[in-house]
Amino acid sequence: xxxxxxxxxxxxxxxxxxxxxxxxQTSGFNGLFWYQQHAGEAPTFLSYNVLDGLEEKGRFSSxxxxxxxxxxxxxxxxxxxxxxxxxCAPNTxxxxxxxxxGTRLFxxx
Amino acid sequence: xxxxxxxxxxxxxxxxxxxxxxxxxNLNHDAMYWYRQDPGQGLRLIYYSQIVNDFQKGDIAEGYxxxxxxxxxxxxxxxxxxxxxxxxxxxxxxxxxxxxxIYFGEGSWLTVV
Numbered sequence: 502x503x504x505x506x507x508x509x510x511x512x513x514x515x516x517x518x519x520x521x522x523x524x525x526q527t528s529g530f531n532g533l534f535w536y537q538q539h540a541g542e543a544p545t546f547l548s549y550n551v552l553d554g555l556e557e558k559g560r561f562s563s564x565x566x567x568x569x570x571x572x573x574x575x576x577x578x579x580x581x582x583x584x585x586x587x588x589c590a591p592n593t594x595x596x597x598x599x600x601x602x603g604t605r606l607f608x609x610x
Numbered sequence: 611x612x613x614x615x616x617x618x619x620x621x622x623x624x625x626x627x628x629x630x631x632x633x634x635x636n637l638n639h640d641a642m643y644w645y646r647q648d649p650g651q652g653l654r655l656i657y658y659s660q661i662v663n664d665f666q667k668g669d670i671a672e673g674y675x676x677x678x679x680x681x682x683x684x685x686x687x688x689x690x691x692x693x694x695x696x697x698x699x700x701x702x703x704x705x706x707x708x709x710x711x712i713y714f715g716e717g718s719w720l721t722v723v
Contacts, residue, residue, distance in 0.1 A: 531710070532709075534712070541698075543700055543714035543716050543717045544653070544714050545714070546713065549709060549711060588652070588653070590712075592710055595706075595710065596641045596658065596704060596710060598710065599655075600652050600653040601652055602651060603652055
């Protein structure tokens with residue numbers, strides 16, 4: 502079966518660092534996407550990890566461990582506009598990507 | 611500009627009526643998808659299509675129908691058989707060339723009264 506686990510909600514302070522964890526169990530795995538979704542809007546692509554390790558892209562970094570079925574999204578220098586849901590989405594092969602329920606991040610002043 | 615266009619953005623319908631949501635993409639992507647999102651919930655796959663004239667059911671296909679007569683277009687019909695159709699509907703597309711990254715349209719809010 503397919504299972505994706507990420508925290509439902511997190512709260513962090515403006516300017517801080519926050520790590521959003523995701524564990525997954527899937528039949529087949531090619532790589533893992535992270536998407537950001539603001540309330541009432543469509544998800545937007547943040548990152549895609551295929552190989553183990555950390556990939557940095559500005560204030561956002563994403564880490565993958567294939568052997569552990571684990572990924573995290575790291576957000577640095579948090580801004581109020583980072584308040585959104587963050588969706589962990591493993592690609593299980595070809596066109597098949599499944600989405601977790603998402604982690605709602607609240608950034609407070 | 612390249613992208614995915616959904617229409618209408620907001621739609622109200624009476625219970626028992628069928629409604630069709632439009633989705634057009636000019637990204638030259640082979641694959642297209644329809645997802646449903648309920649408030650505070652994740653994305654659930656309704657239907658997907660990998661090539662023209664072919665489509666497969668996703669996890670929650672009951673009460674929905676699709677067609678893929680052109681590469682650019684993937685309309686979704688919400689039929690009266692769908693018991694709880696009020697939701698946010700997202701159309702998306704992807705291609706192997708872009709690493710199977712899924713790109714989304716802006717979404718359509720359907721409210722059935």
